[in-house]
Amino acid sequence: MTDIINRFKKELGENNVLLNEPMSAHTTFRIGGNADIFITPDSIERVCRAVKTAKESGLPYYIIGNGSNLLVKDNGFRGIIIQIYKGLSYINVEDNIITAGAGALLSTVAKKALDASLTGMECLSGIPGTVGGAVCMNAGAYGGEMKDIVVSSKVLVNGNVETIDNASSEFGYRISRIMKENMIVLETVFKLEKGNYDEIKAKMQELAAQRNAKQPVELPSAGSTFKRPEGYFAGKLIDGSGLRGYSVGQAQVSPKHCGFVVNNGGAAADDVLRLIEYVQKTVYDKFGVMLEPEVRIIGE
Ligand SMILES: Cc1cc2nc3c(=O)[nH]c(=O)nc-3n(C[C@H](O)[C@H](O)[C@H](O)COP(=O)(O)OP(=O)(O)OC[C@H]3O[C@@H](n4cnc5c(N)ncnc54)[C@H](O)[C@@H]3O)c2cc1C
Incomplete structure:
Protein backbone atom coordinates (compact mmCIF):
# COMPACT_ATOMS: atom_id res chain seq x y z
CA MET A 1 0.00 0.00 0.00
CA THR A 2 2.86 2.43 0.84
CA ASP A 3 4.25 2.03 -2.68
CA ILE A 4 0.92 2.96 -4.23
CA ILE A 5 0.45 5.94 -1.92
CA ASN A 6 3.91 7.24 -2.84
CA ARG A 7 3.18 6.73 -6.53
CA PHE A 8 -0.09 8.69 -6.25
CA LYS A 9 1.71 11.49 -4.38
CA LYS A 10 4.34 11.69 -7.11
CA GLU A 11 1.81 11.60 -9.94
CA LEU A 12 -0.92 13.81 -8.48
CA GLY A 13 0.89 16.02 -5.96
CA GLU A 14 0.91 15.51 -2.15
CA ASN A 15 -2.18 17.68 -1.62
CA ASN A 16 -4.28 15.50 -3.89
CA VAL A 17 -3.76 12.33 -1.88
CA LEU A 18 -5.52 11.84 1.45
CA LEU A 19 -5.42 8.80 3.71
CA ASN A 20 -8.18 7.44 5.96
CA GLU A 21 -10.47 10.14 4.69
CA PRO A 22 -14.00 10.22 6.20
CA MET A 23 -16.50 9.85 3.38
CA SER A 24 -19.08 11.70 5.46
CA ALA A 25 -17.17 14.82 4.41
CA HIS A 26 -17.69 14.04 0.72
CA THR A 27 -21.33 12.95 0.53
CA THR A 28 -24.45 15.09 0.82
CA PHE A 29 -25.88 12.44 3.19
CA ARG A 30 -22.99 13.36 5.56
CA ILE A 31 -22.63 9.62 6.21
CA GLY A 32 -19.85 7.13 5.58
CA GLY A 33 -16.73 5.58 7.09
CA ASN A 34 -13.17 6.21 5.96
CA ALA A 35 -11.72 5.57 2.53
CA ASP A 36 -8.21 4.09 2.75
CA ILE A 37 -6.98 6.35 -0.05
CA PHE A 38 -8.87 9.40 -1.37
CA ILE A 39 -7.43 11.14 -4.39
CA THR A 40 -8.45 14.27 -6.26
CA PRO A 41 -6.81 14.35 -9.70
CA ASP A 42 -7.00 17.86 -11.12
CA SER A 43 -6.61 17.42 -14.87
CA ILE A 44 -7.75 14.94 -17.50
CA GLU A 45 -4.20 13.60 -17.77
CA ARG A 46 -4.02 13.11 -14.01
CA VAL A 47 -7.37 11.30 -13.93
CA CYS A 48 -6.09 8.92 -16.61
CA ARG A 49 -2.81 8.37 -14.77
CA ALA A 50 -4.59 7.87 -11.44
CA VAL A 51 -6.95 5.27 -12.89
CA LYS A 52 -4.00 3.43 -14.49
CA THR A 53 -2.15 3.39 -11.16
CA ALA A 54 -5.30 2.34 -9.30
CA LYS A 55 -5.79 -0.57 -11.73
CA GLU A 56 -2.17 -1.63 -11.41
CA SER A 57 -2.43 -1.57 -7.61
CA GLY A 58 -5.05 -4.31 -7.72
CA LEU A 59 -7.04 -2.43 -5.06
CA PRO A 60 -10.73 -1.71 -5.59
CA TYR A 61 -11.40 1.84 -6.79
CA TYR A 62 -14.53 3.94 -7.25
CA ILE A 63 -15.21 7.27 -8.97
CA ILE A 64 -17.25 9.94 -7.21
CA GLY A 65 -18.28 13.49 -8.02
CA ASN A 66 -20.15 15.54 -5.42
CA GLY A 67 -21.37 12.41 -3.61
CA SER A 68 -24.96 13.60 -3.91
CA ASN A 69 -26.32 10.20 -4.89
CA LEU A 70 -24.07 8.11 -2.72
CA LEU A 71 -24.34 6.09 0.49
CA VAL A 72 -21.00 4.90 1.84
CA LYS A 73 -21.25 2.17 4.45
CA ASP A 74 -20.05 2.68 8.03
CA ASN A 75 -16.83 0.70 7.73
CA GLY A 76 -15.76 2.83 4.81
CA PHE A 77 -14.11 1.84 1.56
CA ARG A 78 -11.12 -0.53 1.45
CA GLY A 79 -9.43 0.86 -1.58
CA ILE A 80 -9.17 4.06 -3.57
CA ILE A 81 -11.82 6.74 -4.01
CA ILE A 82 -11.13 8.92 -7.04
CA GLN A 83 -13.02 12.18 -6.70
CA ILE A 84 -13.52 14.13 -9.94
CA TYR A 85 -14.73 17.49 -8.75
CA LYS A 86 -13.21 20.92 -8.18
CA GLY A 87 -9.92 20.24 -9.98
CA LEU A 88 -11.73 19.48 -13.23
CA SER A 89 -14.43 22.11 -13.20
CA TYR A 90 -13.69 24.36 -16.18
CA ILE A 91 -16.65 25.61 -18.22
CA ASN A 92 -16.32 27.15 -21.69
CA VAL A 93 -19.21 28.80 -23.50
CA GLU A 94 -19.06 29.36 -27.27
CA ASP A 95 -22.25 30.50 -28.99
CA ASN A 96 -24.82 27.91 -27.88
CA ILE A 97 -22.28 25.19 -27.04
CA ILE A 98 -20.98 24.63 -23.51
CA THR A 99 -18.00 22.41 -22.79
CA ALA A 100 -17.53 21.48 -19.14
CA GLY A 101 -15.05 19.42 -17.16
CA ALA A 102 -16.67 16.41 -15.47
CA GLY A 103 -16.14 17.99 -12.06
CA ALA A 104 -18.10 21.18 -12.77
CA LEU A 105 -21.30 21.44 -10.78
CA LEU A 106 -24.45 21.33 -12.86
CA SER A 107 -25.68 24.42 -11.02
CA THR A 108 -22.56 26.35 -12.10
CA VAL A 109 -22.97 25.22 -15.70
CA ALA A 110 -26.61 26.35 -15.53
CA LYS A 111 -25.50 29.74 -14.17
CA LYS A 112 -23.10 30.14 -17.11
CA ALA A 113 -25.91 29.17 -19.47
CA LEU A 114 -28.09 31.85 -17.91
CA ASP A 115 -25.31 34.45 -18.19
CA ALA A 116 -25.12 33.66 -21.91
CA SER A 117 -28.95 33.66 -22.26
CA LEU A 118 -28.94 29.98 -23.22
CA THR A 119 -32.07 27.96 -22.55
CA GLY A 120 -32.35 24.18 -21.99
CA MET A 121 -30.81 23.70 -18.55
CA GLU A 122 -33.48 25.29 -16.40
CA CYS A 123 -34.98 21.95 -15.29
CA LEU A 124 -31.57 20.57 -14.36
CA SER A 125 -30.18 23.66 -12.62
CA GLY A 126 -31.16 22.55 -9.10
CA ILE A 127 -29.60 19.07 -9.20
CA PRO A 128 -26.63 19.17 -6.80
CA GLY A 129 -24.33 16.89 -8.82
CA THR A 130 -21.29 17.24 -11.03
CA VAL A 131 -21.46 16.98 -14.80
CA GLY A 132 -19.80 13.53 -14.63
CA GLY A 133 -22.21 12.17 -12.02
CA ALA A 134 -25.22 13.65 -13.80
CA VAL A 135 -24.22 12.26 -17.21
CA CYS A 136 -23.49 8.82 -15.73
CA MET A 137 -26.88 8.78 -13.93
CA ASN A 138 -28.75 10.60 -16.73
CA ALA A 139 -30.00 12.86 -13.95
CA GLY A 140 -33.28 14.60 -14.58
CA ALA A 141 -35.95 16.80 -13.04
CA TYR A 142 -39.15 18.62 -13.96
CA GLY A 143 -39.49 16.87 -17.31
CA GLY A 144 -35.88 17.40 -18.45
CA GLU A 145 -32.98 14.96 -18.50
CA MET A 146 -29.28 15.19 -19.25
CA LYS A 147 -29.90 13.28 -22.46
CA ASP A 148 -31.85 16.27 -23.82
CA ILE A 149 -28.78 18.53 -23.87
CA VAL A 150 -25.70 16.29 -24.07
CA VAL A 151 -23.97 16.25 -27.45
CA SER A 152 -21.05 14.04 -26.45
CA SER A 153 -18.68 13.17 -23.63
CA LYS A 154 -14.99 12.52 -23.49
CA VAL A 155 -14.67 9.31 -21.49
CA LEU A 156 -11.90 7.07 -20.20
CA VAL A 157 -12.66 3.50 -21.19
CA ASN A 158 -10.28 0.53 -21.04
CA GLY A 159 -7.35 2.89 -20.64
CA ASN A 160 -8.22 4.98 -23.71
CA VAL A 161 -9.79 8.43 -23.97
CA GLU A 162 -12.70 8.24 -26.41
CA THR A 163 -15.56 10.50 -27.41
CA ILE A 164 -19.00 8.99 -27.03
CA ASP A 165 -21.95 10.77 -28.61
CA ASN A 166 -25.48 11.09 -27.27
CA ALA A 167 -26.89 8.06 -29.11
CA SER A 168 -23.99 5.81 -28.10
CA SER A 169 -24.39 6.91 -24.47
CA GLU A 170 -27.65 4.90 -24.40
CA PHE A 171 -29.32 7.14 -21.85
CA GLY A 172 -32.26 5.61 -20.01
CA TYR A 173 -34.11 6.38 -16.80
CA ARG A 174 -31.27 7.10 -14.32
CA ILE A 175 -28.93 4.88 -16.30
CA SER A 176 -26.53 5.10 -19.21
CA ARG A 177 -24.03 2.96 -21.04
CA ILE A 178 -21.41 5.01 -19.20
CA MET A 179 -22.67 3.58 -15.90
CA LYS A 180 -23.19 0.06 -17.22
CA GLU A 181 -19.70 -0.16 -18.69
CA ASN A 182 -17.90 1.74 -15.91
CA MET A 183 -16.68 4.47 -18.23
CA ILE A 184 -15.30 7.59 -16.59
CA VAL A 185 -16.60 10.95 -17.80
CA LEU A 186 -13.82 13.50 -18.26
CA GLU A 187 -15.62 16.27 -20.14
CA THR A 188 -19.05 16.84 -21.67
CA VAL A 189 -20.30 19.05 -24.50
CA PHE A 190 -23.83 20.46 -24.21
CA LYS A 191 -25.96 22.07 -26.89
CA LEU A 192 -28.47 24.68 -25.74
CA GLU A 193 -30.64 27.23 -27.55
CA LYS A 194 -30.51 30.99 -27.56
CA GLY A 195 -33.23 32.28 -25.26
CA ASN A 196 -34.38 35.23 -23.22
CA TYR A 197 -32.32 36.01 -20.11
CA ASP A 198 -35.25 37.14 -17.97
CA GLU A 199 -37.40 34.14 -18.92
CA ILE A 200 -34.58 31.67 -18.21
CA LYS A 201 -33.88 33.31 -14.87
CA ALA A 202 -37.56 33.33 -13.90
CA LYS A 203 -37.89 29.62 -14.75
CA MET A 204 -34.82 28.71 -12.70
CA GLN A 205 -36.11 30.72 -9.75
CA GLU A 206 -39.58 29.17 -10.02
CA LEU A 207 -38.18 25.62 -10.03
CA ALA A 208 -35.80 26.40 -7.16
CA ALA A 209 -38.74 27.70 -5.14
CA GLN A 210 -40.68 24.50 -5.91
CA ARG A 211 -37.73 22.39 -4.75
CA ASN A 212 -37.35 24.37 -1.55
CA ALA A 213 -41.07 24.10 -0.82
CA LYS A 214 -41.44 20.38 -1.51
CA GLN A 215 -38.07 18.78 -0.74
C1 LIG B 1 -31.20 17.50 -2.35
C2 LIG B 1 -30.96 16.62 -3.56
C3 LIG B 1 -31.77 16.75 -4.67
C4 LIG B 1 -31.57 15.92 -5.78
N1 LIG B 1 -32.38 16.07 -6.86
C5 LIG B 1 -32.18 15.30 -7.94
C6 LIG B 1 -33.02 15.44 -9.09
O1 LIG B 1 -33.92 16.27 -9.14
N2 LIG B 1 -32.80 14.62 -10.15
C7 LIG B 1 -31.79 13.70 -10.16
O2 LIG B 1 -31.63 12.99 -11.16
N3 LIG B 1 -30.99 13.54 -9.09
C8 LIG B 1 -31.15 14.32 -7.99
N4 LIG B 1 -30.34 14.16 -6.91
C9 LIG B 1 -29.30 13.11 -6.93
C10 LIG B 1 -27.92 13.54 -7.45
O3 LIG B 1 -27.73 14.93 -7.29
C11 LIG B 1 -27.72 13.18 -8.92
O4 LIG B 1 -27.83 11.78 -9.13
C12 LIG B 1 -26.35 13.66 -9.45
O5 LIG B 1 -26.33 13.47 -10.83
C13 LIG B 1 -25.19 12.91 -8.83
O6 LIG B 1 -24.00 13.59 -9.18
P1 LIG B 1 -22.70 13.51 -8.25
O7 LIG B 1 -21.60 14.26 -8.92
O8 LIG B 1 -23.03 13.95 -6.87
O9 LIG B 1 -22.39 11.97 -8.32
P2 LIG B 1 -22.00 10.97 -7.13
O10 LIG B 1 -23.10 10.88 -6.15
O11 LIG B 1 -20.65 11.30 -6.63
O12 LIG B 1 -21.95 9.60 -7.95
C14 LIG B 1 -23.14 9.06 -8.50
C15 LIG B 1 -22.79 8.01 -9.54
O13 LIG B 1 -22.13 8.64 -10.63
C16 LIG B 1 -20.84 8.05 -10.83
N5 LIG B 1 -19.93 9.13 -11.25
C17 LIG B 1 -19.66 10.29 -10.60
N6 LIG B 1 -18.79 11.03 -11.30
C18 LIG B 1 -18.51 10.31 -12.43
C19 LIG B 1 -17.68 10.52 -13.56
N7 LIG B 1 -16.93 11.63 -13.72
N8 LIG B 1 -17.64 9.56 -14.52
C20 LIG B 1 -18.37 8.43 -14.41
N9 LIG B 1 -19.16 8.16 -13.36
C21 LIG B 1 -19.23 9.11 -12.39
C22 LIG B 1 -20.45 7.42 -9.51
O14 LIG B 1 -19.54 6.36 -9.69
C23 LIG B 1 -21.82 6.95 -9.02
O15 LIG B 1 -22.16 5.72 -9.61
C24 LIG B 1 -30.52 14.97 -5.78
C25 LIG B 1 -29.68 14.88 -4.65
C26 LIG B 1 -29.89 15.69 -3.56
C27 LIG B 1 -28.97 15.57 -2.38
Missing part, protein backbone atom coordinates in the same frame (compact mmCIF):
# COMPACT_ATOMS: atom_id res chain seq x y z
CA PRO A 216 -36.24 18.52 2.61
CA VAL A 217 -33.34 20.61 1.31
CA GLU A 218 -32.53 21.77 4.85
CA LEU A 219 -31.41 18.27 5.89
CA PRO A 220 -28.63 16.03 4.55
CA SER A 221 -29.88 13.46 2.05
CA ALA A 222 -29.00 11.90 -1.29
CA GLY A 223 -32.12 13.14 -3.05
CA SER A 224 -34.72 10.57 -4.09
CA THR A 225 -33.81 7.33 -2.36
CA PHE A 226 -35.67 5.10 -4.81
CA LYS A 227 -36.18 5.08 -8.55
CA ARG A 228 -39.66 5.82 -9.81
CA PRO A 229 -41.34 2.46 -10.41
CA GLU A 230 -43.15 2.35 -13.74
CA GLY A 231 -46.69 3.65 -13.36
CA TYR A 232 -46.20 4.84 -9.77
CA PHE A 233 -44.44 7.45 -7.65
CA ALA A 234 -42.14 6.05 -4.95
CA GLY A 235 -43.09 8.82 -2.50
CA LYS A 236 -46.82 8.11 -2.90
CA LEU A 237 -46.36 4.37 -2.35
CA ILE A 238 -44.27 5.04 0.76
CA ASP A 239 -46.81 7.52 2.10
CA GLY A 240 -49.63 5.08 1.26
CA SER A 241 -47.82 2.44 3.32
CA GLY A 242 -48.00 4.64 6.40
CA LEU A 243 -44.28 5.35 6.45
CA ARG A 244 -44.24 9.16 6.36
CA GLY A 245 -41.78 10.16 9.09
CA TYR A 246 -40.84 6.54 9.91
CA SER A 247 -37.35 6.37 11.46
CA VAL A 248 -34.57 3.87 12.05
CA GLY A 249 -32.05 5.51 14.38
CA GLN A 250 -31.40 8.96 12.97
CA ALA A 251 -32.44 8.03 9.43
CA GLN A 252 -35.97 9.06 8.57
CA VAL A 253 -38.46 8.94 5.72
CA SER A 254 -38.79 12.69 5.29
CA PRO A 255 -42.13 13.93 6.62
CA LYS A 256 -41.88 16.68 3.96
CA HIS A 257 -41.31 14.35 0.98
CA CYS A 258 -41.64 10.59 1.46
CA GLY A 259 -39.37 9.87 -1.50
CA PHE A 260 -36.39 11.19 0.46
CA VAL A 261 -34.57 9.51 3.35
CA VAL A 262 -32.96 12.23 5.47
CA ASN A 263 -30.17 12.21 8.03
CA ASN A 264 -31.52 13.87 11.15
CA GLY A 265 -28.02 14.21 12.59
CA GLY A 266 -25.45 11.48 13.08
CA ALA A 267 -27.36 8.77 11.18
CA ALA A 268 -25.28 5.67 10.46
CA ALA A 269 -25.25 4.12 6.99
CA ASP A 270 -26.63 1.05 8.71
CA ASP A 271 -29.68 3.06 9.86
CA VAL A 272 -30.31 4.13 6.25
CA LEU A 273 -29.84 0.60 4.92
CA ARG A 274 -32.23 -0.89 7.47
CA LEU A 275 -34.75 1.85 6.71
CA ILE A 276 -34.45 1.21 2.96
CA GLU A 277 -35.06 -2.51 3.53
CA TYR A 278 -38.02 -1.85 5.79
CA VAL A 279 -39.56 0.56 3.28
CA GLN A 280 -39.04 -1.94 0.44
CA LYS A 281 -40.67 -4.75 2.39
CA THR A 282 -43.60 -2.68 3.65
CA VAL A 283 -44.36 -1.18 0.22
CA TYR A 284 -44.06 -4.61 -1.41
CA ASP A 285 -46.43 -6.20 1.11
CA LYS A 286 -48.98 -3.43 0.61
CA PHE A 287 -48.74 -2.72 -3.14
CA GLY A 288 -46.73 -5.61 -4.64
CA VAL A 289 -44.18 -3.12 -6.00
CA MET A 290 -40.47 -3.64 -5.26
CA LEU A 291 -38.76 -0.26 -4.93
CA GLU A 292 -35.24 -0.14 -6.32
CA PRO A 293 -32.72 2.21 -4.72
CA GLU A 294 -31.59 5.10 -6.93
CA VAL A 295 -28.87 5.91 -4.40
CA ARG A 296 -25.58 4.13 -5.17
CA ILE A 297 -24.33 2.09 -2.21
CA ILE A 298 -20.64 1.31 -1.73
CA GLY A 299 -18.26 0.18 0.98
CA GLU A 300 -18.07 -2.35 3.75
